[in-house]
Amino acid sequence: MDNSYKIKVQNVTKEYDLYKSQSEKLRSFFSLSNTKVPHFWSLMGISLEVKPGETLGLIGVNGSGKSTLSNIISGIIPQTTGIVDVRGDTSIIAIGAGLRGNLTGLENIRLKALMQGLTNPEIDALMDDIVGFADIGDFLYQPVKSYSSGMKSRLGFSIAVHVNPDILIIDEALSVGDDTFYQKCVDKIAEFKDEGKTIVFVSHSLKQIEILCDRVAWIHYGTLKELGATKDVVKHYREFTKWFKGQTKKEKKHFQRQMKENQKAFDIDAYQKQVTEERQAAEPNATNMAARVKKDFYGSVISEKMGWGTRLLTIAVGIIFVLTCLTNISGHSVGDVVQHPSNLVHPETVLHDANTTQSVK
Ligand SMILES: Nc1ncnc2c1ncn2[C@@H]1O[C@H](COP(=O)(O)OP(=O)(O)OP(=O)(O)O)[C@@H](O)[C@H]1O
Structure with a gap:
C-alpha cells in the first residue's frame, strides 16, 4: 500500500439543492416535470493529500467550504464527486459533531x-x-x-482525544472555549503531534494555525486557492483579508455576490471534461482516459439523487404498503379496497353489502 498519505481527496465536489422549504423538496420528489431547483456547489473540485503525522490547517473566509471538506473527510456527509481515501487504522472525530x-x-x-x-x-x-x-x-x-x-x-x-484516534479532525473547536481550556487543548494536540498522529485543523485563528500546523490549505469559495508551508499560505491569506477589508461596503458585497454566483453556475460536466483533458495531456499514451476520469468522479460515490425508475418504484412500494396496512385494518381484500375504496371510509356500507350478499345467498 502507498503510505505516502493518510488522507487523499481528489476532484472532490459537493453540491446542495437550495430548496426553499421542506414542502418544496417533497413537491419536487413527486413532480413529473423537471422542476428547476437552484444548485449550490459548496466545493468545486478539491484535491489534496495529508501526510502521515502531519497537521494540516484549513483556512478561509466564512462559507468557503472548510467544514464541508472536514465533514466529508470524517465521513459525516458524502461527496458529490471524487475520491476520498482515508487510510490506516483510523478513528476520526469532528469535534462537536455527533453529540445528541x-x-x-x-x-x-x-x-x-x-x-x-x-x-x-x-x-x-x-x-x-x-x-x-x-x-x-x-x-x-x-x-x-x-x-x-x-x-x-x-x-x-x-x-475525541481520549478514544485515541489515529486521525483527528478539529473544526473550530478551540474558538469557543475559555483560555484555560484552550491551553489544555493545545497541549493535548501537541501530545498528539509528538505521537505522530495526523491532524486536520480548521480554524479562523491564524495564530493557532501558525502554532500548530505544518502545512495549510486555503479554501476559497469552494476552490483550493493555495496549499503549502504554513508561513507562506498564512502570509498570502493575510494579504487577501487586508485587501478585502480595504474595499468599500459596496465592493465587498459585489465581490461576495460574484463568488456565490460562480458557485451556483459551476458546471460539473465541464469540470470533468477539463480534468480529462489535463490528465490526457499528462499521459498522452493513456487510453480510455474519459472512462477512467468518470470512474474516479463517480465510482466511489453513492448518488444522493433518485433517478425516475427509483422514484416510481419508491412511490409504488409506498402505495402497496399503505394498501396492505389499510386492508389489514379493515379486514377487506386488496381487490375490494381497490374497487370500492369508499368501503374503508364507510365501514357500515361494507357491513350492509356483506349482509345483502349473505341474504341473497
Ligand atoms: N445543507 C446545506 N445546504 C445548502 N448549503 C449549504 C449546506 N451546508 C453548507 N452549505 C453552504 O456551503 C458553503 C460552505 O459552508 P461551510 O460550512 O463548509 O463553510 P466554512 O468555510 O466552514 O464556513 P465558516 O467559516 O463560517 O464555518 C456555505 O455557503 C454554506 O451556506
Whole structure:
C-alpha cells in the first residue's frame, strides 16, 4: 500500500439543492416535470493529500467550504464527486459533531466511544479521564441541548482525544472555549503531534494555525486557492483579508455576490471534461482516459439523487404498503379496497353489502 498519505481527496465536489422549504423538496420528489431547483456547489473540485503525522490547517473566509471538506473527510456527509481515501487504522472525530442533544453528557460519552469501537469496560476505564478533561461539572448529567457552545466543545474535544484516534479532525473547536481550556487543548494536540498522529485543523485563528500546523490549505469559495508551508499560505491569506477589508461596503458585497454566483453556475460536466483533458495531456499514451476520469468522479460515490425508475418504484412500494396496512385494518381484500375504496371510509356500507350478499345467498 502507498503510505505516502493518510488522507487523499481528489476532484472532490459537493453540491446542495437550495430548496426553499421542506414542502418544496417533497413537491419536487413527486413532480413529473423537471422542476428547476437552484444548485449550490459548496466545493468545486478539491484535491489534496495529508501526510502521515502531519497537521494540516484549513483556512478561509466564512462559507468557503472548510467544514464541508472536514465533514466529508470524517465521513459525516458524502461527496458529490471524487475520491476520498482515508487510510490506516483510523478513528476520526469532528469535534462537536455527533453529540445528541437529548442525551446527557455521560450518555453521549458512552455512545460516541461505542461508535468508535470501544467496549464498555474500556469506556469505564477511560470515563474519569474524559470527565476530568471536559470539566463541565454537574452539566454532565444534563441533556446536551442545554449546553453552551463552549461546554459542547469541551465535551466533544475530551471524547475525541481520549478514544485515541489515529486521525483527528478539529473544526473550530478551540474558538469557543475559555483560555484555560484552550491551553489544555493545545497541549493535548501537541501530545498528539509528538505521537505522530495526523491532524486536520480548521480554524479562523491564524495564530493557532501558525502554532500548530505544518502545512495549510486555503479554501476559497469552494476552490483550493493555495496549499503549502504554513508561513507562506498564512502570509498570502493575510494579504487577501487586508485587501478585502480595504474595499468599500459596496465592493465587498459585489465581490461576495460574484463568488456565490460562480458557485451556483459551476458546471460539473465541464469540470470533468477539463480534468480529462489535463490528465490526457499528462499521459498522452493513456487510453480510455474519459472512462477512467468518470470512474474516479463517480465510482466511489453513492448518488444522493433518485433517478425516475427509483422514484416510481419508491412511490409504488409506498402505495402497496399503505394498501396492505389499510386492508389489514379493515379486514377487506386488496381487490375490494381497490374497487370500492369508499368501503374503508364507510365501514357500515361494507357491513350492509356483506349482509345483502349473505341474504341473497
Ligand atoms: N445543507 C446545506 N445546504 C445548502 N448549503 C449549504 C449546506 N451546508 C453548507 N452549505 C453552504 O456551503 C458553503 C460552505 O459552508 P461551510 O460550512 O463548509 O463553510 P466554512 O468555510 O466552514 O464556513 P465558516 O467559516 O463560517 O464555518 C456555505 O455557503 C454554506 O451556506
